[in-house]
Amino acid sequence: xxxxxxxxxxxxxxxxxxxxxxxxxxxxxxxxxxxxxxxxxxxxxxxxxxxxxxxxxxxxxxxxxxxxxxxxxxxxxxxxxxxxxxxxxxxxxxxxxxxxxxxxxxxxx
Amino acid sequence: xxxxxxxxxxxxxxxxxxxxxxxxxxxxxxxxxxxxxxxxxxxxxxxxxxxxxxxxxxxxxxxxxxxxxxxxxxxxxxxxxxxxxxxxxxxxxxxxxxxxxxxxxxxxxxxxxxxxxxxxxx
Numbered sequence: 001x002x003x004x005x006x007x008x009x010x011x012x013x014x015x016x017x018x019x020x021x022x023x024x025x026x027x028x029x030x031x032x033x034x035x036x037x038x039x040x041x042x043x044x045x046x047x048x049x050x051x052x053x054x055x056x057x058x059x060x061x062x063x064x065x066x067x068x069x070x071x072x073x074x075x076x077x078x079x080x081x082x083x084x085x086x087x088x089x090x091x092x093x094x095x096x097x098x099x100x101x102x103x104x105x106x107x108x109x
Numbered sequence: 110x111x112x113x114x115x116x117x118x119x120x121x122x123x124x125x126x127x128x129x130x131x132x133x134x135x136x137x138x139x140x141x142x143x144x145x146x147x148x149x150x151x152x153x154x155x156x157x158x159x160x161x162x163x164x165x166x167x168x169x170x171x172x173x174x175x176x177x178x179x180x181x182x183x184x185x186x187x188x189x190x191x192x193x194x195x196x197x198x199x200x201x202x203x204x205x206x207x208x209x210x211x212x213x214x215x216x217x218x219x220x221x222x223x224x225x226x227x228x229x230x231x
Contacts, residue, residue: 003155036217045113045223046205051215089156093216096169098148100156 001027004090004101011107017078020104022090023071030071034093037066037075041086050075082108111135113206113222121200121229127193131206131222138187139164144209145189146218147180151202161209162189196229203227 005023012018022029022037029035037050048057050066053073063084065076073092077084085108090101117129131145138145147159160170162180170178174193182189193200203226207218 034216036215038218038221043223045221046207046218047221048215048217048219051217051219055215057215057219091156091217093211096211097171098146098158098218100148100158102155 001094001097001099004029004092004099006088006090006101006104008102009105009107011109012077012080013109014080014082016080017076018080018106020075020077020088020090020106022073022075022101024073024092024099025071028071028092028094028099029068029073032092032094033068035066035068035073036091036093037064037073038089038091039084039086040089046089077106080108084108111208111220113208113220115204115206115222115225117204117225117227119226119228121196121227122231123197123229124195127196127200127227127229128190129204129206129225129227130188130190133187133189133208136208138182138189139184142210142212144211145182146207146209147191148205148207148218148221149200149202150205150224151199159191159193159204161211198229201227201229 035053038046040046144161146161177194179192203224205224206222208220
């Protein structure tokens with residue numbers, strides 16, 4: 001299984017919205033609604049922010065939203081805040097395994 | 110709040126066995142329907158799912174690592190462990206343990222440890 005493809009970096013100004021794409025294949029994203037997204041501040045534990053394509057864990061900010069079209073999933077962060085600066089990874093569950101994206105570094109300008 | 114903490118040597122010689130333990134707190138490792146996974150992050154290649162164990166001892170491994178891998182569980186200590194044999198420099202990376210909610214509605218890795226860096230070098 002090959003890694004899912006994400007842009008290496010995305011940047012935006014405070015208060016803006018940004019979208020991170022995650023492209024897979026018919027073997028993963030296209031045929032399973034098991035896409036999740038993780039936020040990772042270096043040196044800390046990665047944090048689940050979206051599961052099942054569109055769902056947020058209890059208590060997590062509504063500024064984060066997920067979607068999917070065909071073999072591409074997307075994470076949108078609205079109202080960008082300084083603490084959103086981190087690495088973001090998508091993942092698709094398929095064939096008993098988790099396949100991860102290549103990772104996107106989000107910079108808040 | 111569920112917390113996971115990886116522990117083990119940070120330096121392993123080539124051809125030797127890499128051994129790590131994950132200690133779980135805030136939840137019992139025998140709680141249904143959770144599985145317990147290992148994931149690693151290569152310096153360049155990104156995240157790779159390694160394998161899981163269920164508290165009963167049932168395992169599933171990434172086929173690319175299966176021949177060198179063993180994951181075990183110690184329910185009395187609320188820990189699970191990873192052993193990866195015949196390591197090379199390609200096994201260098203940060204190793205994470207995580208609670209695996211594949212049988213939950215979320216089908217995701219919902220809690221992770223902070224990770225531990227393992228370097229394979231002589």
